[in-house]
Amino acid sequence: MKKTSDKFLKLLHSFLTVYLPKQRNSSLHTVLAARQVWSMFLGYVCDINDKKAERLVFADFNHSVVVGFLDTREKEKGWMPETRNHRLGVIRSFFRYTASIEPTLGFHSVELMRIPLKRSPNKSQELQYMSQEAMAALLREPGTTTKMGVRDTFFLSLMYDTAARNGELLGLRFCDLDSIRKTVYLLGKGSKPRIVPITDGNTIALFRKYAKLYHNHEDGVRPMFYTVRHGEIGHMSDDNIARLIKKYGAAAKKHCTEVPDHPHPHMIRRTRAMHMYQGGMPLEAIALFLGHEDPITTRIYAKADTEMKRKAMEKVKEKGFISESPKVDDTAIWNGNEEMIKILCGL
Numbered sequence: 001m002k003k004t005s006d007k008f009l010k011l012l013h014s015f016l017t018v019y020l021p022k023q024r025n026s027s028l029h030t031v032l033a034a035r036q037v038w039s040m041f042l043g044y045v046c047d048i049n050d051k052k053a054e055r056l057v058f059a060d061f062n063h064s065v066v067v068g069f070l071d072t073r074e075k076e077k078g079w080m081p082e083t084r085n086h087r088l089g090v091i092r093s094f095f096r097y098t099a100s101i102e103p104t105l106g107f108h109s110v111e112l113m114r115i116p117l118k119r120s121p122n123k124s125q126e127l128q129y130m131s132q133e134a135m136a137a138l139l140r141e142p143g144t145t146t147k148m149g150v151r152d153t154f155f156l157s158l159m160y161d162t163a164a165r166n167g168e169l170l171g172l173r174f175c176d177l178d179s180i181r182k183t184v185y186l187l188g189k190g191s192k193p194r195i196v197p198i199t200d201g202n203t204i205a206l207f208r209k210y211a212k213l214y215h216n217h218e219d220g221v222r223p224m225f226y227t228v229r230h231g232e233i234g235h236m237s238d239d240n241i242a243r244l245i246k247k248y249g250a251a252a253k254k255h256c257t258e259v260p261d262h263p264h265p266h267m268i269r270r271t272r273a274m275h276m277y278q279g280g281m282p283l284e285a286i287a288l289f290l291g292h293e294d295p296i297t298t299r300i301y302a303k304a305d306t307e308m309k310r311k312a313m314e315k316v317k318e319k320g321f322i323s324e325s326p327k328v329d330d331t332a333i334w335n336g337n338e339e340m341i342k343i344l345c346g347l
Helices: 002-023 028-049 063-077 081-101 103-112 132-140 147-162 166-170 201-214 238-253 265-278 283-290 295-301 306-319 338-344
Strands: 183-187 193-197 226-229 232-235
Touching: 002 028, 002 081, 028 063, 028 081, 028 166, 028 238, 063 081, 063 103, 063 238, 081 103, 132 147, 132 238, 132 265, 147 166, 147 183, 147 201, 147 238, 147 265, 166 183, 166 238, 238 265, 265 283
Parallel strands: none
Antiparallel strands: 183 193, 226 232
């Protein structure tokens, strides 16, 4: 038993520390996501088997256990089909890896392939984003009177200001934000870096307050947003962010009916993109700001630098958004550009 358990833990460790980052050359986001999935999955399997992690064996990870994990977390956490499918994909990837190392374990991979992916509802004609009033209400909700409130307000403000993907913010190190130059270094999909200007002075003020509370006397390499478990510092999980946005969204909706029923991290990115478009920012510049690679737009803006993006954003800021201005009429605001907007926002 002990030998089999050791084999499982050894292969899982190798999968997360050698195979993904070194052999597959997976991005930091991919590796962190895999670790988070397995952390959740191991916790679930330990609970249902009343075992410690070091005693788990391959037999503990069968078809019904994986389905039970996915169904339970989908119900408890409100996972969307895309999230559920991603978790399943990470688990399958490990068992494909183990089969390549030891063919006798191949039946585990075959068994998991029988679990169907969950179909997503057709949202090809939808563009979900928040109005200016709704976004402002969400940003106000955490407050800054508590330590956690400062953290959550800063996270939401930085996510909106930079239109960053959830994974990009969770992968940030403390040194990646330059409060003097007012820029943030983001590592996007495929480990493609970009520098994005921070245009809201309140975001910088929140950063400085946050830094005093969470990063006092740091060397800069600690994750910008982190958790501490058993004395160990680790990256905050995407589930944690989804949970806090859901919580603050529900609270904000009590004061602002325009807040959607189910706000989520990517909706904030889409919201920023739409507000930039409403403010007059060209679609090509929005593509550059969001970190998209499009053959047409990159030819025009291949040599654009941070200052060009900042000037474009300052122009948007002068026109006013997240303000007390009258409600913007959202009817057909992207008339003639529906497909481009959907592409930019990742639909």
